[in-house]
Amino acid sequence: xxxxxxxxxxxxxxxxxxxxxxxxxxxxxxxxxxxxxxxxxxxxxxxxxxxxxxxxxxxxxxxxxxxxxxxxxxxxxxxxxxxxxxxxxxxxxxxxxxxxxxxxxxxxxxxxxxxxxxxxxxxxxxxxxxxxxxxxxxxxxxxxxxxxxxxxxxxxxxxxxxxxxxxxxxxxxxxxxxxxxxxxxxxxxxxxxxxxxxxxxxxxxxxxxxxxxxxxxxxxxxxxxxxxxxxxxxxxxxxxxxxxxxxxxxxxxxxxxxxxxx
DNA sequence: ATGGCGGCCTGCGGCCGA
Numbered sequence: 248x249x250x251x252x253x254x255x256x257x258x259x260x261x262x263x264x265x266x267x268x269x270x271x272x273x274x275x276x277x278x279x280x281x282x283x284x285x286x287x288x289x290x291x292x293x294x295x296x297x298x299x300x301x302x303x304x305x306x307x308x309x310x311x312x313x314x315x316x317x318x319x320x321x322x323x324x325x326x327x328x329x330x331x332x333x334x335x336x337x338x339x340x341x342x343x344x345x346x347x348x349x350x351x352x353x354x355x356x357x358x359x360x361x362x363x364x365x366x367x368x369x370x371x372x373x374x375x376x377x378x379x380x381x382x383x384x385x386x387x388x389x390x391x392x393x394x395x396x397x398x399x400x401x402x403x404x405x406x407x408x409x410x411x412x413x414x415x416x417x418x419x420x421x422x423x424x425x426x427x428x429x430x431x432x433x434x435x436x437x438x439x440x441x442x443x444x445x446x447x448x449x450x451x452x453x454x455x456x457x458x459x460x461x462x463x464x465x466x467x468x469x470x471x472x473x474x475x476x477x478x479x480x481x482x483x484x485x486x487x488x489x490x491x492x493x494x495x496x497x498x499x500x501x502x503x504x505x506x507x508x509x
Numbered sequence: 510a511t512g513g514c515g516g517c518c519t520g521c522g523g524c525c526g527a
Binding site: 422 | 510511513514517524525526
């Protein structure tokens with residue numbers, strides 16, 4: 248099975264590119280983040296015409312997640328148990344997580360909060376969100392150590408200095424702070440392996456639109472696929488589709504691909 | 510080559526992103 252995750256940065260603006268990614272990589276499943284539309288606005292027909300089913304969740308122009316599959320899409324869940332809320336005066340569950348079982352694998356499309364700045368309330372929200380996800384995901388493995396689970400998406404954390412083009416540039420900024428890196432490591436410690444890094448050493452998944460970051464090769468590795476132990480042993484290959492970042496109308500993120508033996 | 514932000518809104522500037 249061939250699966251991938253991609254922060255598409257508006258599905259309405261990039262549905263053609265999304266269909267191109269599906270075809271180019273012969274994907275069975277594609278997890279999308281930042282679809283940036285309400286459910287009624289989601290371009291569902293374009294995917295069904297191509298032979299895919301889609302589970303999607305969007306509340307407004309912010310966030311939004313989806314799972315595209317041609318190997319079935321069952322037991323769809325919006326959000327996860329204990330997922331923190333955000334907003335004033337009445338905090339709500341944002342559209343940042345959707346899960347579904349596709350081809351026997353429990354797929355989660357995740358869009359971790361940005362954090363904005365170390366002294367911003369959004370940063371505490373981000374850490375809380377990651378800690379809650381860890382607790383819930385650890386529970387899934389406690390219930391079934393053989394579970395086939397893939398937690399994939401835009402984690403908004405660069406776990407290592409080598410995951411940013413200039414560590415000095417990021418001093419005092421989000422994505423590289425100790426607590427964020429500890430929160431990401433806690434996912435690993437809970438039993439979920441980063442199955443992409445071993446196949447993609449030295450590569451980035453994101454390049455800012457500004458300052459010619461892409462042609463200057465000044466990017467970040469912030470998109471990950473974390474696999475449960477039983478699934479990790481089935482991973483035979485992984486890749487980052489840097490070509491997708493090229494040209495007019497690209498997302499600022501590249502798709503991250505994982506190949507799982509049947 | 511890969512190229513100088515781009516997406517959203519009942520918009521025309523302000524927000525969010527990382």
